[in-house]
Amino acid sequence: MLELRLVQGSLLKKVLEAVKDLVNDANFDCSSTGFSLQAMDSSHVALVSLLLRSEGFEHYRCDRNISMGMNLGNMSKMLKCAGNDDIITIKADDGSDTVTFMFESPTQDKIADFEMKLMDIDSEHLGIPDAEYHSIVRMPSGEFSRICKDLSSIGDTVVISVTKEGVKFSTAGDIGTANIVLRQNTTVDKPEDAIVIEMNEPVSLSFALRYMNSFTKATPLSEIVTISLSSELPVVVEYKVAEMGYIRYYLAPKIEEEEDTKP
Amino acid sequence: MAGKPAIAIASLDEKKRKYLPTKSQKSEKMTLTHTLNVLDEIESLVSDQLQVVSFKWLSRNFSLSSNTAKRLLKDFVEKHGKGLEVVYIVSGCLKNGPSNYSAKLASSTELPEVEKEFNGKYSVHIYSVQASVPMDPAAIWNAEFVQAEDLSRQPSATDNCLRGNRFCGISNSFVKRNIEGTTGNVTAPRTESVRTNAAPAQKGTVLSNQGKRFQHSNANVSHQAKNENNTAPAQNQSAKSSSDNERSLLVPPNKKNGLGEKSVSGTGGLLKNMWGRVPVKTEDESAKVEVKIHINDHSEVQKPSHDADNKGGSEDENQDVNFKRAPKHENRKRKVILDFSDEEYEDADVISLASPSSPKVNSRPDGKFNSEDSCPEKPDAGVSQEITFDEPEIREEDREKTAVDASTTLPMEKIQAIGSEAEVNPSKRRIIEAPSSPKRKKMLKSRIDDRGREVTEVVWEVTDTKVKKEEDTETSKKLNDGKNANGVNRAVAQKKSPAIGNAAATNAGGKAGSKKGGNIKDPKQGNIMSFFKKV
Numbered sequence: 001m002l003e004l005r006l007v008q009g010s011l012l013k014k015v016l017e018a019v020k021d022l023v024n025d026a027n028f029d030c031s032s033t034g035f036s037l038q039a040m041d042s043s044h045v046a047l048v049s050l051l052l053r054s055e056g057f058e059h060y061r062c063d064r065n066i067s068m069g070m071n072l073g074n075m076s077k078m079l080k081c082a083g084n085d086d087i088i089t090i091k092a093d094d095g096s097d098t099v100t101f102m103f104e105s106p107t108q109d110k111i112a113d114f115e116m117k118l119m120d121i122d123s124e125h126l127g128i129p130d131a132e133y134h135s136i137v138r139m140p141s142g143e144f145s146r147i148c149k150d151l152s153s154i155g156d157t158v159v160i161s162v163t164k165e166g167v168k169f170s171t172a173g174d175i176g177t178a179n180i181v182l183r184q185n186t187t188v189d190k191p192e193d194a195i196v197i198e199m200n201e202p203v204s205l206s207f208a209l210r211y212m213n214s215f216t217k218a219t220p221l222s223e224i225v226t227i228s229l230s231s232e233l234p235v236v237v238e239y240k241v242a243e244m245g246y247i248r249y250y251l252a253p254k255i256e257e258e259e260d261t262k263p
Numbered sequence: 264m265a266g267k268p269a270i271a272i273a274s275l276d277e278k279k280r281k282y283l284p285t286k287s288q289k290s291e292k293m294t295l296t297h298t299l300n301v302l303d304e305i306e307s308l309v310s311d312q313l314q315v316v317s318f319k320w321l322s323r324n325f326s327l328s329s330n331t332a333k334r335l336l337k338d339f340v341e342k343h344g345k346g347l348e349v350v351y352i353v354s355g356c357l358k359n360g361p362s363n364y365s366a367k368l369a370s371s372t373e374l375p376e377v378e379k380e381f382n383g384k385y386s387v388h389i390y391s392v393q394a395s396v397p398m399d400p401a402a403i404w405n406a407e408f409v410q411a412e413d414l415s416r417q418p419s420a421t422d423n424c425l426r427g428n429r430f431c432g433i434s435n436s437f438v439k440r441n442i443e444g445t446t447g448n449v450t451a452p453r454t455e456s457v458r459t460n461a462a463p464a465q466k467g468t469v470l471s472n473q474g475k476r477f478q479h480s481n482a483n484v485s486h487q488a489k490n491e492n493n494t495a496p497a498q499n500q501s502a503k504s505s506s507d508n509e510r511s512l513l514v515p516p517n518k519k520n521g522l523g524e525k526s527v528s529g530t531g532g533l534l535k536n537m538w539g540r541v542p543v544k545t546e547d548e549s550a551k552v553e554v555k556i557h558i559n560d561h562s563e564v565q566k567p568s569h570d571a572d573n574k575g576g577s578e579d580e581n582q583d584v585n586f587k588r589a590p591k592h593e594n595r596k597r598k599v600i601l602d603f604s605d606e607e608y609e610d611a612d613v614i615s616l617a618s619p620s621s622p623k624v625n626s627r628p629d630g631k632f633n634s635e636d637s638c639p640e641k642p643d644a645g646v647s648q649e650i651t652f653d654e655p656e657i658r659e660e661d662r663e664k665t666a667v668d669a670s671t672t673l674p675m676e677k678i679q680a681i682g683s684e685a686e687v688n689p690s691k692r693r694i695i696e697a698p699s700s701p702k703r704k705k706m707l708k709s710r711i712d713d714r715g716r717e718v719t720e721v722v723w724e725v726t727d728t729k730v731k732k733e734e735d736t737e738t739s740k741k742l743n744d745g746k747n748a749n750g751v752n753r754a755v756a757q758k759k760s761p762a763i764g765n766a767a768a769t770n771a772g773g774k775a776g777s778k779k780g781g782n783i784k785d786p787k788q789g790n791i792m793s794f795f796k797k798v
Contacts, residue, residue, distance in 0.1 A: 044792050045788055045791055125797065125798045126795035126797055127795060128795050206787075208785065208788060234789075252790055252793070253789050255787050
């Protein structure tokens with residue numbers, strides 16, 4: 001028996017929007033600690049990891065660990081039927097092949113039940129080691145989204161270089177090149193507008209902008225995005241989900257021989 | 264596939280119909296298994312690879328006569344047809360235009376309606392079998408087109424069914440095939456020029472320009488030919504072909520007609536169509552009032568071409584697009600195309616009234632030929648007679664018009680030329696198609712988007728063949744360059760990947776394609792599995 005009641009239903013809607021472009025089908029894993037998802041995109045280049053901790057739910061009941069395979073497109077369709085202020089409850093019975101989404105309007109005068117069929121998905125669960133990253137950039141998520149969007153109109157690969165001067169996003173395409181440099185800036189009125197660069201070692205990696213752009217679908221979830229870079233490791237793009245968890249995207253870099261010869 | 268014994272094919276026909284132990288037991292067994300194999304193959308193609316299997320494709324692929332192929336499809340539909348979409352080809356004389364022999368494609372639901380349009384005797388065959396009727400009608404002929412391209416790209420010494428043309432119902436004892444000499448000469452330089460010109464980035468535009476140029480030259484040639492000898496299309500053909508391409512002699516015109524034309528439609532982007540017409544509206548409002556017959560439509564479209572040759576070229580293409588599409592996809596499609604012009608012409612009543620009707624009139628002759636080419640191997644004396652008959656007619660009309668309106672003379676001649684070219688000498692189109700073929704990628708893409716995931720894969724295959732076969736040298740060069748430059752220049756490296764990746768990204772559309780796309784296109788893209796281990 002599973003019953004998760006999320007008062008801020010819009011969070012779940014946003015989470016789905018943030019994931020469904022990258023992954024078609026995925027297993028949601030429920031345990032006593034929380035509601036999580038890990039999935040790779042079909043080309044096995046990117047990985048998304050979502051965690052919503054049990055504390056974030058108003059009511060969280062999960063008798064035993066359960067894995068529910070869902071088509072995210074279908075799930076998104078159902079969640080779109082929920083109002084932004086609705087309270088969403090996810091329910092599943094043991095051994096059932098369906099999951100129920102219940103939407104309650106804030107005034108409790110409307111209650112909607114949507115039952116969705118589950119599916120069997122062979123998922124490859126990857127162990128993600130905790131790693132020390134060479135550089136960590138914290139910046140406004142909207143800014144990051146804008147940069148990715150702009151650069152993708154010029155090229156299809158972004159080179160993210162972190163030096164002590166700042167972080168540089170550059171691309172090159174048929175029509176020309178683009179470089180966007182952000183400097184550390186912590187003297188702003190609002191903390192969410194700050195650009196914080198923690199650099200232990202300079203790093204420069206190239207990534208496919210296509211994926212970056214799908215990561216930025218999570219922008220509505222959080223004002224701040226954290227980009228952690230290490231050579232030899234996938235980049236991590238992390239958005240916090242309110243106070244209850246995170247959505248992390250891992251993207252394998254494009255391998256370039258020149259990396260070795262870089263200063 | 265080209266080498267299957269003709270006897271087996273012939274006997275196959277009989278078996279197919281009766282399953283009687285006519286010939287020796289052995290051969291029957293052979294043909295039966297052959298048939299079964301073919302049916303199985305069709306099933307896997309249609310349901311697994313989501314390919315459109317048309318009788319033409321089938322005929323070429325298995326070296327069957329087209330009639331056998333049609334029969335096979337019929338058998339297939341009877342046995343496995345559930346859940347599949349069937350497109351029929353109905354040919355005969357229309358009620359509203361009894362003098363013209365026309366053919367229409369119809370899906371099974373539309374079939375009764377289409378049949379009503381025909382007068383008296385008409386024939387209904389299965390044109391193609393597919394999992395679903397594609398949104399983009401061009402998808403119907405795509406497989407054929409790719410196949411024809413592959414066949415004609417084979418080394419000139421290779422004998423294949425296109426070159427051999429052994430299933431053509433029309434034979435001419437005076438024409439001898441000379442595969443080694445002429446064809447090879449003609450094809451080789453063409454493809455080369457394509458390669459050299461197709462710089463990675465501008466590929467599309469360059470090619471389309473080229474296509475235009477070819478078209479122009481072709482048009483001129485054919486026009487000349489016409490002047491010399493108005494009534495004899497055969498002469499035209501030979502004149503044209505000798506000037507440009509000997510292959511036309513080797514290949515039955517009707518066989519390649521559709522393909523060639525379509526390829527041109529590939530070159531003419533939709534946007535181009537629309538832009539091409541914009542000036543028409545402003546300029547021609549007065550002119551249209553003067554002349555109202557269908558030719559006028561041409562003149563409208565063509566007028567801007569006085570200003571710029573290029574524009575004229577694109578217009579020609581536009582015309583062709585209309586012709587091309589119309590017959591293949593029935594009235595419905597035709598209307599869609601015309602709608603553009605209608606919208607633009609809204610201001611002038613005369614125009615809006617005239618323009619929709621005229622293309623129909625116009626396209627009918629073309630339609631006829633097209634339709635004929637969709638059942639190319641069927642020897643139909645009536646049809647061929649009609650063809651020869653109609654052509655001069657059109658021309659004379661054109662002439663008259665030219666006389667009436669001096670300003671339209673030039674473009675009209677062009678149309679005339681092109682029209683006739685399309686009709687009589689499609690093989691030339693075939694050549695044009697070679698340079699323009701990379702453009703076709705675009706059409707494929709859109710088609711992909713419309714459909715599901717697996718379709719994307721099919722499209723990928725197409726692109727792959729493109730990349731591999733046509734731009735073989737290019738890509739390898741690119742890669743080499745990349746390696747050399749890589750050490751120093753990041754920009755170079757990045758530039759290259761867009762060139763490959765653009766097509767990829769667009770084709771892939773989304774996640775579906777990315778699996779293959781990501782890996783195939785971008786060898787540099789790392790895999791997340793190499794960083795994290797499975798639990």
